Amino acid sequence: MSNVNSHDPFFTPVTAEAFRREDIAALAAGRHAAIRVPEFLSQSTCDEILQALLAVEFESYGSARVYPQVMRFGVGVSDHRLDGGVDDSYWDAIETDRKNWLDLGLNFDPFHLCRANLGTDWPKAVRVGTRDGKPMGPGVAREPNQGFQVHFDDSRREYSDGLLDANLIAQFAFNLYLTMPEEGGETVMWRHRWQPQDENYRLPDSYGYHESVVGDVESFEIKPRAAEAILLDPGYFHAVRPSRSARRIALGFAVGLTDTGELLTWG
DSSP states (O other): OOOOOOOOSSSEEEEOSSSOOOHHHHHHTTTTTTEEEETTTTTHHHHHHHHHTTTTEEEEOOOOTOOSSOOEEEEEGGGGGEEEOOOHHHHHHHHHHHHHTTTTTTTOOOOHHHHHHHTTTTSOEEEOEEEEEEEEOOEEEOOTTTTTTEOOHHHHHOOOSSSSSEEEEEEEEEEEEEEEEEEEEEEEEEEEEOGGGGGBBTTSSEEEEEEEGGTOOEEEEOOOOOOOOOOOTTEEEEEEBBSSSSSSEEEEEEEEEEEOOOEEEOO
């Protein structure tokens, strides 16, 4: 009997000095699971964003669906999902959200800066996606100090009529880490994608699943550092471990690859 290699060479994170076109294409094609870029922004820029955020009060995601508690500054479309679509309340919320980000007093837009750096090697500029011709929210600062449950993200399954005006053929998750604890806060990814029987493991009224849903499949951990950005395939089940020594704050948004080769973002 021949030996079987239990490691999938395509299920791995890669580290690069920037988000190269070839790596993003490989992520879309399933040849990478995640891309890590240390020092994506300067430490001083990250510190400036962090200090502005530390001066404001974060809000909690709805506790009925998101538990343990996750704090955030900004508006995520998931809080306004309704019957496979987006509730009208979303548009008022992101108008208020834009004002809140301006009130931070930064002389630059952190999400615009992230999009510009993300798209340095991409043929077209990375831009915020639209729905019914209106721009989506650009992103959210999140603080999951108690972790995220095991889950996956796929707007094509979550929004029956499609989330954006564009046709998406792949989806990624982007995070820029502003501060990380020395202990805990790891991102874990499992080589498992959603199957109908996984719903037997879904936690009550939650976005997440019991960890036994992934069984003993191959996995890896990433321990990000401050000023590092990660682009990953959120179709793989993933989770964030609780932080034990300090706050874990990151800027995040979803990224969709369209059938015309554009990268579009939303919070």
